[in-house]
Amino acid sequence: MTLALRLSAITHRHPCATGATLTDVDLDVWAGQMVAVLGPSGSGKTTLLRVAAGLESPESGEVLLDGVDVSGVPPERRDLTMMFQKPHLFPHLNVLDNVAFADRLRSRDRTSSRVAAQRYLDLVHLGGLGRRRPRQLSGGQEQRVSLARALAAQRRVMLLDEPFSSLDTGLRASMHRLMDEVRATLQPTIVMVTHDLGEAELADRVAVLVEGRIEQVDVIERLYAAPRTLAVARLVGGFNELPGRIEGGVHHSSFGSFPLPGEVESTGPSILVVRKERLELAPLGTSPTLTGLVVHVRQSGAHQDVVVALEHQGVAAGPRITVEVRLGSTLRPGDRTGVRLPGAHGLWAVADTESAGSATAQEEPGPRDRVSLRGA
Numbered sequence: 001m002t003l004a005l006r007l008s009a010i011t012h013r014h015p016c017a018t019g020a021t022l023t024d025v026d027l028d029v030w031a032g033q034m035v036a037v038l039g040p041s042g043s044g045k046t047t048l049l050r051v052a053a054g055l056e057s058p059e060s061g062e063v064l065l066d067g068v069d070v071s072g073v074p075p076e077r078r079d080l081t082m083m084f085q086k087p088h089l090f091p092h093l094n095v096l097d098n099v100a101f102a103d104r105l106r107s108r109d110r111t112s113s114r115v116a117a118q119r120y121l122d123l124v125h126l127g128g129l130g131r132r133r134p135r136q137l138s139g140g141q142e143q144r145v146s147l148a149r150a151l152a153a154q155r156r157v158m159l160l161d162e163p164f165s166s167l168d169t170g171l172r173a174s175m176h177r178l179m180d181e182v183r184a185t186l187q188p189t190i191v192m193v194t195h196d197l198g199e200a201e202l203a204d205r206v207a208v209l210v211e212g213r214i215e216q217v218d219v220i221e222r223l224y225a226a227p228r229t230l231a232v233a234r235l236v237g238g239f240n241e242l243p244g245r246i247e248g249g250v251h252h253s254s255f256g257s258f259p260l261p262g263e264v265e266s267t268g269p270s271i272l273v274v275r276k277e278r279l280e281l282a283p284l285g286t287s288p289t290l291t292g293l294v295v296h297v298r299q300s301g302a303h304q305d306v307v308v309a310l311e312h313q314g315v316a317a318g319p320r321i322t323v324e325v326r327l328g329s330t331l332r333p334g335d336r337t338g339v340r341l342p343g344a345h346g347l348w349a350v351a352d353t354e355s356a357g358s359a360t361a362q363e364e365p366g367p368r369d370r371v372s373l374r375g376a
């Protein structure tokens, strides 16, 4: 596989901003693949795309296209195209000529650029709308035309900045299906920024950006199963958190001692992060791992989330954990219940940097006071 785009050690600071917007960001994008940059609002996603496109200059670091440093190359001469949340179609051109525009810029003759544009319009299922003006299109159609135009430009890398976030749920789902089709047909190289986990699932790999730093680059399944940091776990969502400490591959807390999978190798303060769908409610008589009081039962999509305040020394004042129940629950708030944790293969732990930070003031933590992931 060829490395199409590499962002190497990018640090960026906006003029007048107090801190850096991006810090030491590395990102590799292989030809034909799609990488999603997932992060909360303000984490620096758009700035990262703008640096790649040459619309912002980083304080340090390099942007390489096919191995060539393009840091000094202006945006219009970089082999990249950008697609935004708003389509930005040319209002005075019809749909076909909007899509043919990049070819016309490359001095291709009108007829053959229109023939090529028609193929891209067919690909986005708007083959019959070539003669319309952009104002005669719906929002979803405009975004399809915008996608066709970006594809027709045939640039090395497409940079998509939350392109579907202004569409309603149904249209967004149909754009996601279209992206799958387009990727299967043309294998474009794509970097797409999004704050939507469902959208990130379209990509081959997801780079999680939090406060300007890449916290993890992984396939989506690993983000669900093995987040590297608490920030990643919280962004992905659906994790319960039990603070404690790891010693010898076992997580210890006032709620018990739980062996961790072999790849979690650490000592020190750490938080057991357990997915809500991996927990089970268990009757009290069956020696459950934990006990607690139901405080809330709510519908979550097709499932129910049962929120349980854990008991510690007979008082239900511990952390609240959520158990996802697929078949519905007869439990009601105020009921006492047991909860069973999965075996080691379903458990994961991340460094508790907040506790580790506060420990520094009282005691000097040892050099091994962090969670590291063997083989991750």
Ligand SMILES: Nc1ncnc2c1ncn2[C@@H]1O[C@H](COP(=O)(O)OP(=O)(O)OP(=O)(O)O)[C@@H](O)[C@H]1O
Binding pocket: 014, 015, 016, 017, 021, 039, 040, 041, 042, 043, 044, 045, 046, 047, 048, 195
């Ligand atoms: N031109 C600018 N000057 C100063 N600060 C800026 C500028 N543009 C963005 N910022 C700041 O940089 C940070 C990152 O902004 P950016 O737009 O890259 O984040 P984002 O993750 O794309 O956010 P969103 O998802 O809300 O679009 C924010 O704190 C923002 O306020």
